[in-house]
Every structure is written in structure tokens, then in C-alpha cells.
Amino acid sequence: MGGRELKRERDPEMRVYTDLVRREIERVLPAIPAGAPVLDAGAGPGRYSLPLAARGYRVVHLDLSETMLQVGRRQAARAGIDGVEFVAGSVDNLSFADRSFALVLCLDAPISYVPDPRRAVAELARVARGRIILSVVSRSGQLPVGVRAEAWLGSHLRYSRRFWQTGCWEVPPALARAARWVPGLTGRLFPPVVAFTPGEISGLLSDTGCRVEKTMAPGSLARLVGRRALRRILRHPILREEFLALAAEFDCRPEILGLGALRASGLLVVAIPEREVIG
Numbered sequence: 001m002g003g004r005e006l007k008r009e010r011d012p013e014m015r016v017y018t019d020l021v022r023r024e025i026e027r028v029l030p031a032i033p034a035g036a037p038v039l040d041a042g043a044g045p046g047r048y049s050l051p052l053a054a055r056g057y058r059v060v061h062l063d064l065s066e067t068m069l070q071v072g073r074r075q076a077a078r079a080g081i082d083g084v085e086f087v088a089g090s091v092d093n094l095s096f097a098d099r100s101f102a103l104v105l106c107l108d109a110p111i112s113y114v115p116d117p118r119r120a121v122a123e124l125a126r127v128a129r130g131r132i133i134l135s136v137v138s139r140s141g142q143l144p145v146g147v148r149a150e151a152w153l154g155s156h157l158r159y160s161r162r163f164w165q166t167g168c169w170e171v172p173p174a175l176a177r178a179a180r181w182v183p184g185l186t187g188r189l190f191p192p193v194v195a196f197t198p199g200e201i202s203g204l205l206s207d208t209g210c211r212v213e214k215t216m217a218p219g220s221l222a223r224l225v226g227r228r229a230l231r232r233i234l235r236h237p238i239l240r241e242e243f244l245a246l247a248a249e250f251d252c253r254p255e256i257l258g259l260g261a262l263r264a265s266g267l268l269v270v271a272i273p274e275r276e277v278i279g
Helices: 002-006 012-031 049-054 066-079 117-127 139-152 158-166 173-181 198-207 220-225 227-234 237-250
Strands: 037-041 058-063 084-088 101-106 128-137 210-216 266-273
Touching: 012 101, 012 128, 012 210, 012 220, 012 227, 012 237, 012 266, 037 049, 049 058, 049 066, 049 084, 058 066, 066 084, 101 117, 117 128, 117 198, 128 139, 128 198, 139 158, 198 210, 198 266, 220 227, 220 237, 227 237
Parallel strands: 037 058, 037 101, 058 084, 101 128
Antiparallel strands: 128 266, 210 266
16 A cells, blocks of 8 residues: 555546645645644655655644654655654544644545544544644545446346445445456456535534634546546646646636546545634
8 A cells, every 4th residue: 555655646546636635734834933843644656745845934744644743754764854754543533632733734534534534623623723724535426436347247236326325335345356357447446435515524514613714625627628638637737736726726616626536535624623723
């Protein structure tokens, strides 16, 4: 998993997705003083945590996987980045005091893979005293993956319909194994996932006393444009920046929310605690 995560930006859709997430982080950083504490919960190989540490923020890089923590440590050492605390832990059971962090990140949808997503959102809100940026698996974005697999395997879309109604994949192991052979799915179908609508994740944040500032489905325009065109766009710096600016607007449109990049299938939400404290 560590090696695959490090290589994911070779996919042009995922590169655009990651760039758009980074743009959202950049957008809120002016409100975060230099040297302030930052939590990246579910930080994986450090694609978001390490650049922040390199800029002088005191970063806690938390992940449930020891493999990912090792990858993060190696990446930090190679880049000569200090000031990162690597911590083993789950996003739904944080060991930090209330309002510990000026910025809390929980990106690439770890909330969707824990047993109790509601508790995970509450924990992230509890330790935040400033902005929270999180992402979850989108139900609308993930649905076409299931439909494609069931259609290919000659099923009757019963599991896709159930997923659309509940947000949870519940499929027999035999179907999950068979789905690995569906062209283009690369064996990633039917993980133990909870997928959300925009209203559901906004509601969970509201329940914790947070105000949703922004919701977007990063990668939606990239998904519709297609990989061939994206490769051309990404090779030209000016065209790339113009495309990212356009995508940042397009992916926030209410009628677009729910698509997101095909592999990420994500909803990204920026929220503010009811009593935000800067610094």
C-alpha cells in the first residue's frame, strides 16, 4: 500500500484531485500562524503533512498503519524535514486534549473506513480550535463503480441499489472476489466503506457544533474531461493552472457535488468550530 500511495499521482485524475485538495489547504493557511500545531489524521505517506512541516508548522502525523508511518518517516528523512511527530492511532479515537490544533486535516477519506464515522467526526471537531478540512467517500461518486461491476458480472444491481439507499457496501465475499476481474477496477471494489451524501456529512459536522464553510467534490471536472486530455493539460504549466482554477469553481457547484475523482470518489468539506480560536 505504501508504494502504491506514493505512485498515485501518476494517474492524471488523482494528480488533479491532490492538487485541488492542496489548494484548499493553501486557502486557509493565512489564518494559521507560523509554528501553530497541525493534526493530519490518517496522514498516510505524508503528502499533506510533510509540506506543512517543511513550512514550520508543528505537525502531528497520525495513521493507523505502521507501514504508512514508516513510509512517512522515510519521506521526511529524505527531504530533511524536522518537526513532525509520528503517532499510531485511529481517527475515531484520538488521544489529544480538546482544542489542541489550529488546523485539523483528515483527508483521502479515512472517516469512511472506521467502524463509527460519527464518532470520528466528533473526535476531529473536539481537538480542533481552528479550521477542519476532511474528506469522505461520496455515495454518488462510488455508485457507478458498483453498477459497472454488477453489470459486468451479470448481477441484478441489487447490491448497488442497497448501497444507494444506505451508503454501505454489503456484498457476499464471492462477488467481491469476482469483481477483481472487472476491467478497469483494479480490484478496489467493495471495501468496507461508509459513503456519504453532502447533506449527511454536513449534518454530522453541524451536530458537533461546527459550521460548514465549503463543500466540494474535487476531481469532478477532471473525471468528466478524461485522462487523455488531462495528460495534455498537465504538461503545460499555464494551462494546468487555468484548469485547476476552473475545476476549483466547477467542483463546488451544488449540481456537481457527489462526483469527485473516480478512484477517490470524494467529498471534501471545510468546517469551522463554533468558537474558533486562531493560533
